[in-house]
Amino acid sequence: MRSRTVALVVGSIVVAVVVQTTLFGRLRLITPDLVMLLCIMLAMTRMRSEAVLAASFLSGLMVDLLGSSLLGLRAIVFAAVAFIALRTADRADIGRAIMAVWAGGLTMMGVLLIIVIGTVFGEASLLGAGAGSRLIWVPVANLILAALFAPLFVRLVDRDRTAFRYL
Amino acid sequence: MVTRPSRDRSLPTFISLVVLGILLMTFDVRLQGEGVVQVLRSGTQAVVAPLQKAAAFVVNPVADVIDSMSNVVALREENEVLRAELAEAEADLVAVQDQIARLELFEQLYALDSDIPVLGRTVANVIGRPDPSDASIIIDKGTSEGIVVGQPVIDTNGYVVGTVRSVSLGTATVVPITAGREAITVLVGSQVGIVTPQVFSSEMSLTIDMRLEVFDAREPVLAGDRVVTSSVSSSYPAGLPVGVIVFDAVPSTNSLTAVVRPFVDPDRLRLVVVLAWPPDPLASTDTTTTTVPATTTSTTGEG
Secondary structure: OOHHHHHHHHHHHHHHHHHHHHHHHHHHOOOOOOOHHHHHEEEEEOOHHHHHHHHHHHHHHHHHHHHOOOOOOOOOOOOHHHHHHHHHHHHHHHHHHHHHHHHHHHHHHHHHHHHHHHHOOOOOOOOOOOOOHHHHHHHHHHHHHHHHHHHHHHHHHHOOOOOOOOO | OOOOOOOOOOHHHHHHHHHHHHHHHHHHHOOOOOOOHHHHHHHHHHHHHHHHHHHHHHHHHHHHHHHHHHHHHHHHHHHHHHHHHHHHHHHHHHHHHHHHHHHHHHHHHHOOOOOOOOOOEEEEEEOOOOOOOOOOOOOOOOOOHHOOOEEEEEOOOOOOOEEEEOOOOOOOEEOOOOOOOOOOOEEEEEEEEEEEEEEEEEEEEEEEEEEEOOOOOOOEOOOOOOEEEEOOOOOOOOOOOOEEEEOOOOOOOOOEEEHHHHEOOHOOOOOEEEOOOOOOHHHHHHHOOOOOOOOOOOOOOOO
């Protein structure tokens, strides 16, 4: 059962990275951050906190290695987002809409952290054309995807058909 | 309700990961992306590249349709502008034919040889980007097609895009000049300077233009002046168009600072050309060969 969960999480991360870099790397409309959303959704599962943080860190590291920005930037940000998500998941578990807004809020915090930390370390291009629209549209896209897919994802990972059944 | 074990070690784990992340960032800054970091990037790309290519094969037609539908009006306008430019370029070509014929005659008469090396070119499709916040682009050619880290990349109009940052067997990551950390040595008129990415704020919007600095300025630069790569540059061949001066600028105590708007918008790129630069040092020093033979491995774009 544990190996199944690990395989599901690893597979989800790889799929999220591939879809993020190909489909949403081409589209200039609303572009979500699938990998960050995945880290937020992992925090809603029954996985151990340390495992969620480690998975988030490693997925961020994977995105860093595939890109050109500083190694470790997204690893830190995704781990921070996952940590806040772990600490606030209980408060978000009262309805689909609240959960979606919570995921969108965490995503906005994550995008802001990427811009701030990246700029501090010399990544001036993060604070450029599109920074403002990224701060709005990436969280909106993640909010929509969380509302649609987060409960299903949690049920799959936890193997609990009753999880996150909102009325 | 999500429940957690009472002995929650999330805070110490988080702190450890943050410290590790900061160490990695510092490491990357110190190594400037070379060494172990380069190996890790290439290895990760090698693992993910086949999946990206397979996904791009399915995704690109869908993305093209969505892009086209959302940009119909702009595409029509762009089409009209391009038609006009094509007509103008064809007229210029006719005018230049006579001069080309005369040049060839003089070359034959005086046994002149062109010593301009012909660079190998590899055409590649842009298949995606790593992240919404990352300006770099991923192309579908890699070491199997002769792509090497550091090679310059231009668009189909010959304008500078950036350089290859990391490469795997089948893909490569290109960092645009607007997102790179290195300066580019350029020529504006007869003055040599450097351009670096810079964030400028203008009327409530932030733009990534480039900052031109000339340290031995003798004359002003004017809005509209063309900025090209310099022969002094080690990253690019000479003469590649980089951008255009945005505002007039005059020298101040031998130095001059100006704003350059790059020609290329990386967000709109679909095809790029990777140049085999620098050329093979053995071929370029061989005195019995007058020109480096073109090793064009052009591939048409997706179709």
